[in-house]
Amino acid sequence: MQLKRQAIVMASAMAATFAAVESAAAHPHVFAEARLDVILSPDHQSVKALRHLWRFDDLFSSTVMMEFDKNSDLKLDDKELKDVADTVHASLAEFNYFQLVTVDGKDVAMTPPPHLMANFENDQLIILFESEPKQPIKLSGKIDIGVYDPTFYTAIDFTEDSNITVEGLPSTCTKKVVRPDPDEAIAENQKTLTEAFFNDPTGTDMSKIFATKLELNCPPEG
Structure with a gap:
């Protein structure tokens, strides 16, 4: 059971197996393409x-398969997939499901998704979920929406700008995908980056400054 949890935590909480071995290494060990x-x-x-x-x-994905394939048939049945989804769901809870949502620079509270779905396609693990803001996010001001791992152990990447979408945006709003340059992000946030960040960024929440995000700009209300 502990090994099962560690296998998923590598991609969600990220502090289990690899953190014990490489606590000072601030680089990803798990990679995912996102939409x-x-x-x-x-x-x-x-x-x-x-x-x-x-x-x-x-x-x-192969690690997850080995840990959750209880009948050793080299595939995950519905129950095994549900076990994967439930474990990821529990592991991601304290990290707000890796979501970055801000309005004019202020964090937006999100309602935890009631459940996740897991699937395997072409030997790759796929996780799907939907979440909602606790209060509706009015299209007003600057809204940033993206995904990031505050522990630096997972690289969740949007390989194409078209993998972040919004349909039906009013004509008064603009949208763009922002991919921060790491050096520029550090320079722009120098005053807020503490010594602790440079010694061990996994202990901070500043990895969000490197996150790819969708930026919406709409006229302010009133």
């Missing part, structure tokens, strides 16, 4: 939900 669909309300005036899909790398 994020921003769902607007029916009147297209607020963000209603975020729909996430993460496709994990072959090595991590």
Whole structure:
């Protein structure tokens, strides 16, 4: 049971197996390609939900397969997939499911997704879930939406700008995908980056400054 949890924590909490071995190494060990669909309300005036899909790398996916394939048939049945989803769901809870959502630079509270879905496709683990803001996010001001791992152990990457979408955005709003340059991000945030960040960034929440995100800019209300 502990090995099972560690296998998933490598991709979600990220502090189990590898942290014990390489506590000072601030680089990813698990990789995932992501898609994020921003769902607007029916009147297209607020963000209603975020729909996430993460496709994990072959090595991590094979690790999950070995840990959860209880009948050793080299595939995961519905119950085994549910065990994977439930374990990931529990592990991600304290990290807000790796979500970055801000309005004018202030964090937006998100409702935890009630459940996740897990699947295997072409020998790769796929995790899907949908979350909603606790209060509707009005399309006003600057809204940033993305994905990041605060522990630096997982690299969740949008390989194409088209993998972050929003349909039906009002014509008064603009959108763009922002991919921060690491050196520029550090320079711009020098005053807020503490010595602890440079010694062990996994102990901070500043990895969000490196996250790829969708930036929406809409006229302020009033």
